[in-house]
């Protein structure tokens with residue numbers, strides 16, 4: 001037994017309570033310290049708690065800096081480095097709080113009646129640009145009682161998965177808040193949603209992201225605008241119907257704006273995000289990464305991470321722009337020459353650079369990184385990536401007590417005609433012994449334009465701990481392998497990528513330690529679509545678990561928050577233009593062929609892949625007399641496996657293990 005050999009125990013679903021998550025590593029302007037967020041799952045309250053921690057770049061134990069029993073996040077240093085602003089829900093909704101590095105309690109800075117979702121320090125440190133849906137700076141004396149609980153809907157975008165779910169008529173705008181007293185003022189207004197404020201180096205202007213096109217109700221455009229910090233009419237920087245731009249950042253001399261994105265808004269996540277530059281006065285943007293053929297966003301999926309919002313950072317000497325790049329299961333930090341030229345790898349390796357920040361002189365970088373056997377830690381290195389040092393060992397003690405399976409990174413031939421090698425990872429079961437044949441679980445990722453990669457994945461480790469070999473792959477349609485590979489699944493969901501999955505399964509079986517009569521399959525979202533698709537097209541799998549799945553593309557079009565644009569682009573037309581294509585590519589069409597015992601897991605408030613997708617599949621299979629079970633998670637959204645209530649996350653994992661234990 002593994003336990004006897006190593007003295008370590010096997011991982012359990014509840015171990016999610018033992019893993020602390022660190023994120024948002026923010027190095028101080030003087031490069032002396034790193035502030036970061038430490039998030040833990042609170043078993044008693046069935047909730048999350050997060051606090052801001054500090055660690056010296058020179059080394060030493062990290063210290064907890066904010067101590068409230070709350071969710072503190074998004075720490076940002078003042079330009080002088082003498083205080084930190086951060087978001088906290090201490091007063092109910094997320095607001096900006098300030099804490100001095102010299103000591104003393106945190107003080108609440110903003111009191112907007114709506115949450116603050118993002119903010120940025122002005123270069124002189126006197127003002128914060130804040131994003132909120134609030135229409136006044138102070139809460140009303142008394143919250144008005146709603147006249148009715150009936151929801152009247154007039155827009156096509158009326159709900160969005162996650163919080164708040166149903167969208168109201170309020171719009172996200174930029175406000176300026178003086179840090180040391182004075183009244184906040186509203187900078188932008190109108191029927192637009194603004195985000196990502198970025199101050200010009202002079203402090204006179206704020207660039208931001210918005211969709212101000214006349215057809216914004218129906219399109220997916222995302223433009224870059226700029227406005228005087230004092231307010232007034234915004235001016236266009238990189239705008240128009242072909243703009244899909246995000247995360248603006250000014251050059252240090254204020255003459256150029258860089259940002260991420262691409263030029264086909266309707267194509268959304270199916271296009272590489274590139275890094276662009278445009279004259280700050282506006283004009284035609286030029287791509288700085290067109291030759292890279294990779295996305296400059298973090299495209300990797302995991303169930304064990306806290307979220308942060310990294311964007312490109314311009315080096316203070318103006319020569320480089322630092323950005324994440326998703327490449328073959330890794331997320332690396334690159335620096336791109338601002339004037340054009342070869343991108344340089346700064347932080348590479350088999351891992352994900354989750355977020356990063358630069359010291360004021362640009363000489364030091366702090367990052368949060370995730371690796372296959374370690375969910376997260378903070379590292380620091382020089383501007384060119386040299387001299388890397390780990391500043392935290394957040395989960396070292398816990399992982400010393402449990403046995404993990406080290407994923408083997410391989411390339412396996414597709415079963416398609418081209419036999420194209422597909423990137424994959426194989427995990428042997430804990431306690432693996434030569435000569436024994438093990439059951440195999442195939443894990444299929446969602447998106448489809450995302451990727452599995454070199455990160456810790458609790459669900460996979462748990463399956464390995466239960467004695468399953470685990471296979472996960474990046475089939476056609478995945479991010480990280482170039483635009484051509486990314487586009488393969490358009491109008492061919494299931495058809496293009498199933499041969500890649502099956503080829504990989506066969507290649508693992510050939511290794512001799514898999515029992516081919518004990519194959520399991522699972523996946524979430526598009527991975528749930530593929531789970532349904534696979535069991536409708538082969539009987540080789542003995543048990544399946546479909547999670548937050550898509551089963552009927554025509555109803556997905558009308559019920560998903562992204563159905564009318566994402567669904568339409570991915571399938572290649574509307575359901576009324578292409579009814580036969582929608583029928584052909586819907587897993588439900590193949591329900592009569594589904595024989596594999598199926599567990600359906602779905603969240604009741606999933607507005608990305610609404611629960612009707614699961615309900616249809618369940619009733620069809622039940623009526624067909626198949627072995628099928630349906631587990632519904634109340635008050636959860638699409639993100640259940642990653643950000644759901646801790647108890648539900650544990651229960652979800654237990655159901656997966658139960659099903660495979662019974663049928664595999």
Ligand SMILES: CSCC[C@H](NC(C)=O)C(=O)N[C@@H](C)C(=O)N[C@@H](CO)C(=O)O
Pocket residue numbers: 268269301445446447448449450524525526527562566608609638
């Ligand atoms: C601009 S629309 C993007 C759609 C989005 N795609 C990605 C890459 O996330 C999406 O939500 N797709 C779902 C159908 C899906 O498969 N989601 C995956 C990946 O996030 C999931 O695991 O939930």
